[in-house]
Amino acid sequence: MLNPAAAPPRTPQGRSSRIEPKKLVIPAVLLVLLVLMIANTKFLFGSQATEAAPGTFSPASYAQEKYQSEISPDIEKRATDLTTVATAIKADQAAAAKQYGVVSGSSAPVFSVKFTGTAAKPLDSGLVQVAVPGLPADVKVFVQVGPAVNGTAIRDATGKVEFSQFKNQIDYQNVGAELNNQVKQLVLKNVDKATIEGKQLSVVGAFQLVSPTSFVVTPVKIDVK
Template sequence: MTIAQDQPPGWSAPARRGPITLGRVSLIVLVLVIIAILTSTTYRPDTAPRAGEQAKFDPAKYGAQTYEPKVVPAIQEKAVDIVTLQKAIAADPDAAGQKYGARDGTGPYSFAVSLTGTAGKPESGLLEVKVPELDDDTRVSVQIGPAINGTALRDAVGFVKFGQFTNQVEYADAGTALNNQVKAKVLASLDPDALEGKKVTVVGAMTPLTADVLTVTPISIEAAS
């Protein structure tokens, strides 16, 4: 005989929960793992280098860190008088390059050079300088901007090598960065028109293709007072 117990109106017995199955346990574990991953993940912007990766090459930073501390002293130390260089290049370009120049690979030789002569009229980004000891057929020009062409500064020092960079683009950017330093450190305060007719002394670098056309990228231009 079952004795019925009085219950309040609307009351119903609670639903019986089934046993915790292996599937439910796996689902709970999966959720906990996902939560742990999300809470431990650190945002890293695309520009940040991954572990083991090199930082992105910064040409401006390279130029600032390399030009005055390294390139300028090297050019000053290695500079050869332009008359000596011109005669050596005219006689035997390869021998002149091996003795006085530097190059990376099989490209043309670049040279650190010094010269003294009379400045001509600035024209098309070049300041022609008449060096008395050179023949009239030999044209000597100094780059005065706004564009500075070539990679003579990069190549003449001898310690900047392609293998130090990730690719050809970075290698080229390094040369451009050094040229930009010339524009900022040497040419920004220069008045080329004021040099016409004056005796000037120039130190710099050049990558001549012939002995008769010598175009110098300067690290210094000084006019006689």
């Protein structure tokens, strides 16, 4: 006769509550696999993650690819004599924008221009005023010579770089900044601001119409004579 005291305890359903060894094997294996996965995973943070992610848009790469191959040549091709553009703006800004400028959305028009004039002493703001013969007497012209290059005239001058081409406003803004960096690296790097005063500058560039009597030109080409 069996001793009832020797029988294993049973659950309310009548089954033994003893845990079988096999049931511990699977969780143990999973734990080992998890540890191995963590040990062999490289975690990236900040800019590392952005650069490593496949398909991530790079404003700097975009600017490097497009500036010399498309944007700068297009501005040079579009460039109209500055005196012609300034006279047209004084007469009728809307008509001048339609004839000589490029309008992106609701932004002010951007004009591609070329001119030759005499440089004044560079300002601390990174601008140098240029006296251009033939301009209306009340019109002042400044050229951005760095170190800072501001605005989006280079980005917007051709009409080929549009917001709809980018994922968001941040990428669109960053492209403008990186195109300005191309200007600094490729155009302004060889301009000696310390000796520019009194010299003749031949400039090709673009400006956004903020004031009809003060133009701030971002250059894509400067010849110092």
